[in-house]
Amino acid sequence: MKTVEAKHLVKTYRNGEVKALNDLSLDVEEGTVLGVLGPNGAGKTTTVRILATLLKPDSGSATVAGIDVIKNPEKVREVIGLSGQYAAVDETLTGWDNLVMFGRLYHLGRQKSVDRANELLERFELTEAAKRPIKTYSGGMRRRLDLAASLIVKPKVLFLDEPTTGLDPRGRQDMWSVIQELVTGGVTVLLTTQYLEEADQLADDIAVIDRGTVIARGTSDALKTQVGGEKLEITVENVDLAKTQEIVTRVSGHAAHVETRTVSAPVGNGSRDLMEALRALDDAKIHPLDIGLRRPSLDDVFLSLTGHVAEEVNEEAVTPKKGRKK
Amino acid sequence: MNHAISDALVITKRQLLQLSRVPEVLIFSTIQPVMFVLLFRYVFGGSIDSGQPGGYVQLLMPGIFVQTVAFTLAATASGLAEDMKKGLIDRFRSLPISRGAVVIGRTFGDALLNVLVLAVMAIAGYVVGWRPTSGILQTSLAFLFLFMFGYALSWIGIYVGLLVKDARTVQNVGFLITFPLTFLSNAFAPTTGMPRVLQYFAEWNPVSSMVAACRQLFGLENQFGATANSWPSQNPLETSLIYMLLLMLIFIPLSIRTYKNTSA
Numbered sequence: 001m002k003t004v005e006a007k008h009l010v011k012t013y014r015n016g017e018v019k020a021l022n023d024l025s026l027d028v029e030e031g032t033v034l035g036v037l038g039p040n041g042a043g044k045t046t047t048v049r050i051l052a053t054l055l056k057p058d059s060g061s062a063t064v065a066g067i068d069v070i071k072n073p074e075k076v077r078e079v080i081g082l083s084g085q086y087a088a089v090d091e092t093l094t095g096w097d098n099l100v101m102f103g104r105l106y107h108l109g110r111q112k113s114v115d116r117a118n119e120l121l122e123r124f125e126l127t128e129a130a131k132r133p134i135k136t137y138s139g140g141m142r143r144r145l146d147l148a149a150s151l152i153v154k155p156k157v158l159f160l161d162e163p164t165t166g167l168d169p170r171g172r173q174d175m176w177s178v179i180q181e182l183v184t185g186g187v188t189v190l191l192t193t194q195y196l197e198e199a200d201q202l203a204d205d206i207a208v209i210d211r212g213t214v215i216a217r218g219t220s221d222a223l224k225t226q227v228g229g230e231k232l233e234i235t236v237e238n239v240d241l242a243k244t245q246e247i248v249t250r251v252s253g254h255a256a257h258v259e260t261r262t263v264s265a266p267v268g269n270g271s272r273d274l275m276e277a278l279r280a281l282d283d284a285k286i287h288p289l290d291i292g293l294r295r296p297s298l299d300d301v302f303l304s305l306t307g308h309v310a311e312e313v314n315e316e317a318v319t320p321k322k323g324r325k326k
Numbered sequence: 327m328n329h330a331i332s333d334a335l336v337i338t339k340r341q342l343l344q345l346s347r348v349p350e351v352l353i354f355s356t357i358q359p360v361m362f363v364l365l366f367r368y369v370f371g372g373s374i375d376s377g378q379p380g381g382y383v384q385l386l387m388p389g390i391f392v393q394t395v396a397f398t399l400a401a402t403a404s405g406l407a408e409d410m411k412k413g414l415i416d417r418f419r420s421l422p423i424s425r426g427a428v429v430i431g432r433t434f435g436d437a438l439l440n441v442l443v444l445a446v447m448a449i450a451g452y453v454v455g456w457r458p459t460s461g462i463l464q465t466s467l468a469f470l471f472l473f474m475f476g477y478a479l480s481w482i483g484i485y486v487g488l489l490v491k492d493a494r495t496v497q498n499v500g501f502l503i504t505f506p507l508t509f510l511s512n513a514f515a516p517t518t519g520m521p522r523v524l525q526y527f528a529e530w531n532p533v534s535s536m537v538a539a540c541r542q543l544f545g546l547e548n549q550f551g552a553t554a555n556s557w558p559s560q561n562p563l564e565t566s567l568i569y570m571l572l573l574m575l576i577f578i579p580l581s582i583r584t585y586k587n588t589s590a
Contacts, residue, residue: 052420077422088413092344104336105423107329133347149417 002063003157003188004028004051009060011046011212020046021057022212028157028205033189035203035220037196037301043212044192045085048161051190052082065156081150085162088146089134095121095145096130099152106153120148124178140171144178151182158182160191164198176201196220196301208305216305227296227304232273233264234281235290244288247280267293330424337418337431341405342438355401355439356446359394363447366390366514367454378546380457387447387456388468388540389513392533394447395440395476396508400500402436402483407493426582433480440476444469460545468543471566475536478570481577488584513537529556532569538562 004027011021021043028034036044049055051062053073062069065079082088089098096117103113121130124144129137134145143163150158163179164172179202183189193199199206200220208216208223216223232252236244244263248256251273252265267273274293281288296304345352363386371382378384406429409415418428448456448469458465483500490496510524511517511533517525528534539562541547558565 049416054416054419074422077420080420082417082420084413084416088417090340090344090414091412092347093340094347097340097343097347101336101340102417102421105333105418105421107332107422 001030002027003030004034004062004064004190006047006051006062007060009047009050009057009062011043011050011055011057019212021050021060023060024209024213025060026207026214026217028188028190030188031186032204033183033191033202035199035206036190036192036209037194037199037206038192038209039194039302042209044209045161046212047209048082048159048190048192052080052159053077078153079156081155081158083143083147083150083158083160083163085165089142089149091135092133094131094133095126095137098134098145099149102149102152108152116152120151124148138171139167140174143167143171143175147175147178154187156188158187158189160189162192162194165194172198196296208301210302210306216301223301224296227301229296230267230270231264231294231296232267232277233262233290233292233294234277234288235262236286236288237261240284240286243284244281244286247277247284251277251280261289264294330427330430333423333427334431334434337428338434338438341432341435345439352439352442356443359390359443359447360450362390362393363387363450363454370514380459381455383451383455384457384544384546385541386514387451388537388544388546389508389511390451391444391447391472391540392475392536393504393508393513394443395472396479396504396533397500398436398440398476399479399483399486399504400497401439402432402480403487403490403496403500404493405436406432406484406487407491407496410487410491411493425586429484429581429585433477433484436480436483437473437477440473444472458544460543464543464545468540471536471539471543471570474570475532475566478573478577481574481581484581485577485584488581488588507531507533511537526556529559532566532573534558535562535565535569539566 006027007025009021009024010019012019024043024047026034026036026047036047038044046055050057051064051069053069053076056070064076067075067079069076089095090101093101099117099120100113103116104110106113108116118127118130121127124147126141126145126148129141134142137145147160147163160179164175167175176198179189179191183202189202191199191202203220206216206218206220206223207214216226218226232248234244234248238261241258241261241263245256245258248263248265252267254265256263256265270293274291278291281291366386366389367383371386406415415428458468482503486499486503487496490499510520510528511531512528513533517528517534520528535558538559542562
């Protein structure tokens with residue numbers, strides 16, 4: 001069953017001058033995670049805002065848990081949780097204040113709101129910070145609290161708009177494990193991200209969007225195959241370039257690409273190929289300045305899918321909302 | 327629908343919590359009017375010959391009361407714009423709460439703040455010699471008028487906040503509306519000294535009606551306003567009521583509708 005289904009969404013700003021969504025269609029199977037991958041301005045946030053009933057599309061239709069988001073937004077709001085790119089909580093209040101307030105707004109009643117707040121603070125390891133104003137929180141804590149606020153009433157569908165953008169690696173790891181835990185709990189998730197790695201970690205299925213439309217859809221493995229998987233990259237002194245190129249070509253089975261002093265080629269067996277290359281370099285008495293496996297980035301995905309690198313459209317300049325995009 | 331009021335009260339409570347967490351806001355929103363009381367009382371009070379028994383301060387206090395509640399417009403507008411900017415309004419709009427609750431709750435919160443501010447100012451006024459002479463009933467009615475006027479302006483503030491969206495710009499727009507309105511009135515000086523065109527404006531200005539109404543209710547002769555035979559200056563109570571009702575009738579539905587359709 002499709003828990004989220006969007007069909008032919010079109011959204012333009014500035015009287016049609018800027019097309020944020022251009023016939024975008026996507027769906028999310030019940031209990032799965034769809035990663036919506038794309039650069040800034042590709043239309044990720046616009047898509048989430050339409051599905052979360054914050055924005056009406058110019059045309060097209062969408063349902064969430066079988067409910068029409070345009071005709072019946074009130075009903076949709078009862079079954080969704082939304083966690084934005086920027087912590088949409090009251091920064092002057094404490095974490096506890098915020099969660100109790102949201103509990104009351106979900107009509108949980110006073111005692112239940114308090115219980116639920118305590119429970120969520122515990123679960124997201126925020127109990128110690130519960131009575132501190134949010135503005136004293138770290139980026140990661142803020143995001144966790146924001147996520148907690150979207151889980152007050154267990155939602156059927158959770159929208160996570162760039163949940164880790166701007167977090168340091170540790171914060172990102174924490175957030176990932178929290179999200180993974182949620183997913184095992186069975187909630188359907190639509191997650192937007194700029195990081196292929198994040199979609200890889202969290203999503204069952206990935207939709208790549210560019211210029212307001214889906215340009216590729218599939219599992220992360222399928223996309224990677226399409227992109228070409230990992231690359232072996234070795235940087236050496238100029239004198240060793242020719243020999244290194246020969247070794248990399250042999251290990252990879254593809255013609256190695258040379259750029260300044262770096263030799264690179266796609267590899268199929270990751271670390272095994274890396275070690276083989278190392279041994280060959282050692283035999284040849286070549287000491288690499290740098291050596292490594294590079295995973296495909298969003299840029300690689302875009303380059304291979306569209307032939308152009310991810311272009312950043314400054315969405316802030318074209319949409320009326322403020323400070324929500326970075 | 328049955329949750330409309332309880333949802334709004336949750337939002338109001340949030341604002342009160344904010345005040346308790348950031349007491350500076352409370353302190354500054356009361357210091358400013360008190361400062362105005364002192365400045366006008368002691369800087370202008372000495373040089374303006376009001377001919378008013380009890381001195382200029384009797385005429386001045388209603389003016390400052392009205393001016394202070396008029397600033398509610400800017401306060402409401404910038405508070406709402408700030409929430410929009412921070413993404414809080416998006417979060418609220420994604421919740422299954424009744425449609426007007428967020429803006430209704432904010433107008434309640436700002437109205438409560440006004441009660442406190444008016445109380446502090448009344449005390450400050452008393453200290454510097456302001457004495458209403460009309461008795462408790464009329465004096466209370468004057469404060470009810472002030473409270474309602476602030477509430478009506480709060481709804482214009484909602485509309486301005488939703489339209490302008492940027493908190494700092496909103497603040498400026500708020501002042502741009504409020505300052506001319508409060509000074510092109512009978513609040514601080516007689517309208518008779520103004521050029522004819524401004525006089526005309528000042529007489530029909532809701533701020534003048536409010537000030538004149540308060541003066542009347544506090545037991546004063548309606549001096550600064552009663553310069554012409556215009557209906558508002560002759561009937562300040564009625565005019566004020568009409569203005570307040572009119573503003574609310576226009577701006578409550580308009581603001582709630584704008585809120586529902588706004589995409590933050």
